[in-house]
Amino acid sequence: MCIRLLACKANWNIPDQCLEFISKILLDATPTKIGLPKSYYDAKRLVSKLGLQAKRIDCCVDGCMLFYDNEYGKNDGALLECKFCHKSRYRHHNTGASNKKPVAVKAMFYLPIIPRLQRMYASTQTTGQMTWHYDNKSSNGVLRHPCDGEAWKHFDTVYPIFSMEARNVRLGLCSDGFNPYVQTSNAPYSCWPIIVTPYNLPSEMCMSKPYMFFSCLIPGPFNPKAGIDVFLEPLIDDLKKLWSGVPSYDISRKENFMMRAMLMWTINDFLHTVCCMVGExxxxxxxxxxxxxxxxxxxxxxxxxxxxxxxxxxxxxxxxxxxxxxxxxxxxxxxxxxxxxxxxxxxxxxxxxxxxxxxxxxxxxxxxxxxxxxxxxxxxxxxxx
Known part of the structure; x- marks a missing residue:
């Protein structure tokens, strides 16, 4: 119920006061009130426990770098200006005279991919489908699914240990820019969503909306072009962790296992920066x-x-x-x-x-x-x- 309430706000831009009013109607009309949110704040607090958080990461106004720390030696989270163009991180940086939190000139959003993949095995509705690619390969030479393609088979040959575990995840990545505002606007604006899709699922599921995971939103107003790699750095960090393996729970077998994942391919404009550099x-x-x-x-x-x-x-x-x-x-x-x-x-x-x-x-x-x-x-x- 909390997720549906938050979806109403997101899909139709409902004000907070309206959502509070709806939650009160539910409480008045339902005899069983246990678990229902009493306010918009309660709904957000309960949904946040699912672990599907979003990270806001400050970035250089010209897209040179992210003000971001990771476990691979990057320690740029405390910098106040870009290391390359030396432009300020904040609009009005306060030196301590005011308690107001400084506002970043530009920021991106990253939605971690690891907890979303782990939830595929934590749900009884999807855990059985995540090994479909292993049990339903074509035997008559007909290409029905990417697992029947030469690229998939080639990877299985090169990395046999990875392919022996049917629960390991094969990912696809797609990206493209779009104008979220009026197309005829005098001030054109382009932002770039990055979508990650698990290809373990059957053909009718792997490209459907619920399983196209929105992982990054690269801010505009201009095309990142060659600098798109900068904004993909948090995703790359998660892909490195997934290649090594992350502890996960398989509810269908009721056991823990090390879930690994790899980026199989990308879907995007021809000769897009990402498309040219996927790997071997x-x-x-x-x-x-x-x-x-x-x-x-x-x-x-x-x-x-x-x-x-x-x-x-x-x-x-x-x-x-x-x-x-x-x-x-x-x-x-x-x-x-x-x-x-x-x-x-x-x-x-x-x-x-x-x-x-x-x-x-x-x-x-x-x-x-x-x-x-x-x-x-x-x-x-x-x-x-």
């Missing part, structure tokens, strides 16, 4: 595409990268599409060979010396758009898998 599973794909810079077009007016008509070079030399002058770029044929493929080791050797955004701020690496298309080394490369 996508290295071959990225190496095959990202170095194809002969076709790299950059629209100066719009500031957009485009790889239009760079796909025909992967076709056989005698394919009809290569000589088609009407369906692709007007009046042009494409007889160029495909770019060379690189092994994961070769790609790593090329990018391992590049700085991360969190080490030196957002910057351009020498040779960008000339002989490479990398903007930085992503923090995804630091994940152990």
């Amino acid at each position: 599973l996508m290295v071959n794909w990225h190496a095959h595409i990202a170095w194809s810079i002969q076709r790299h077009l950059y629209y100066i007016m719009g500031g957009k990268d485009s790889w239009f008509d760079s796909h025909r070079r992967f076709l056989p030399n005698d394919h009809a599409f290569r000589r088609n002058k009407n369906a692709f770029k007007k009046g042009e044929v494409d007889m160029d060979p495909p770019p060379p493929k690189f092994t994961p080791t070769q790609v790593w050797n090329r990018v391992k010396t590049y700085p991360k955004v969190t080490e030196s701020g957002v910057q351009r690496i020498h040779g960008y758009r000339e002989w490479h298309n990398w903007t930085k080394r992503s923090i995804f490369w630091d994940l152990p898998y």
Whole structure:
């Protein structure tokens, strides 16, 4: 009942006083009053015990860094200005003359993913479905679920210990920007939600609304672009913990176990920063595409990268599409060979010396758009898998 009351407030922006009025109606109309909230504060206090909290993390106004501490050696939570651009963390920083709490210039919200995954095994409605991928693999070669795909099978081969435990979680991540205000506003605003989805579930469940976990909200008003890695740092920290394993309880077997998880892939705009840096599973794909810079077009007016008509070079030399002058770029044929493929080791050797955004701020690496298309080394490369 408390969750439904809070959902009413969130979905329809109901004032606190209205929610108090509704709770009093429930108390007056219900003979059994035990457990019902007497106020909006009681409802929030009870729901907070579920452990599904949200963290507000201050960040640099230009997106250079987060004022954030973690257990991997980052101790920036007490800083008063950005380490890179030296802009103030707060709007009006008080030196102690006032008791007012300083207000951050910019902040993001992070909803920890670990307790949400643990609750999948703590609920009788979902714990049995979390091993569906292990017991229902296709035996006739038909692709019904991502577990039937080559990427999933390849990962099982590379990490057999992980795949032996059916309760270990395979995750997908998606992101995109949207304008939460009127589209025709004179002051455009773009914020970026980050959604994490467990792919252990059956096909009809894994992409449904209840199981698309909202993990981060990157604030606007502008596209984070190459600096999106900075805002993903809390999520990366949780992914590192999940790779090592976190103690969890399986209510169906009534036993404790070490739940592990890995990021399988991302769903987002082509050549999005996250998509290019997921890890070993996508290295071959990225190496095959990202170095194809002969076709790299950059629209100066719009500031957009485009790889239009760079796909025909992967076709056989005698394919009809290569000589088609009407369906692709007007009046042009494409007889160029495909770019060379690189092994994961070769790609790593090329990018391992590049700085991360969190080490030196957002910057351009020498040779960008000339002989490479990398903007930085992503923090995804630091994940152990």
